[in-house]
Amino acid sequence: MKIELWQIGKTSQDYIEEGVAVYNGRLKHYLPFALQTIPALKKTKNLSKDQIKQKEGEEILKKLKSDDYLILLDERGKELTSKDFATYMERLLLLSRHKAVFLIGGAYGFSPKIYERANAKIALSKMTFSHQMVRLFFIEQLYRAMTILKNEPYHH
Numbered sequence: 001m002k003i004e005l006w007q008i009g010k011t012s013q014d015y016i017e018e019g020v021a022v023y024n025g026r027l028k029h030y031l032p033f034a035l036q037t038i039p040a041l042k043k044t045k046n047l048s049k050d051q052i053k054q055k056e057g058e059e060i061l062k063k064l065k066s067d068d069y070l071i072l073l074d075e076r077g078k079e080l081t082s083k084d085f086a087t088y089m090e091r092l093l094l095l096s097r098h099k100a101v102f103l104i105g106g107a108y109g110f111s112p113k114i115y116e117r118a119n120a121k122i123a124l125s126k127m128t129f130s131h132q133m134v135r136l137f138f139i140e141q142l143y144r145a146m147t148i149l150k151n152e153p154y155h156h
Contacts, residue, residue: 001092002032002099003142006063007135008056008106009040016136023139030146031093038063040106049108057111060103069100070118072110073134077121082155085141086148088122102142104134 011017020035027033038059044052064070069092080088092100102122103114110118124137147154 001095001097002034003102004034004036004099005102005104005135005138005142006036006038006060007104007131008038009131010037011132011135013132016132019136020139023136023143026143027139027146030143030150033142036063036101050111052106053108053111054113056106057114060114061117064101064117065099067097067099069095069097070114070120071100071102072114072118072121073102073104073124073138074110074121075123075126075128077123079123079126082141082144083148085122086145089142089145090149102138104131104138107131 011020024033024035038056041047041052041055041059047055071092103110103118105114124134124141129137144155
């Protein structure tokens, strides 16, 4: 199964891009992994938060295939320890799906249609992080999960 991390808008901080690149390179050893950036909306000044979420949701739904397994990275999702996340990934990789998509929402979260389409929700923490930081935190945790499953020393 291919694993993808989808994000809205480009990463604007060099240190985050560098960190993501490090873990992206490391992950290639364990599983097929890709980052997918959905372009940020333009001309949003006159749109409400709900309209922005709706338009972002429409763009996401256009890119999803019907058999993609969609996991939202959402503050109201299930909280997992790193070891629990490794177990989650082990089970996920056994599903008969071509691709699993982990999705980071935009600045205002997800539209109702995205929540309806989602197969699961995971929270990285009860704390709130910038959408840019979530990219680095998630990819590091995915790498950590793979090393846990392989009984490698990274998790110590």
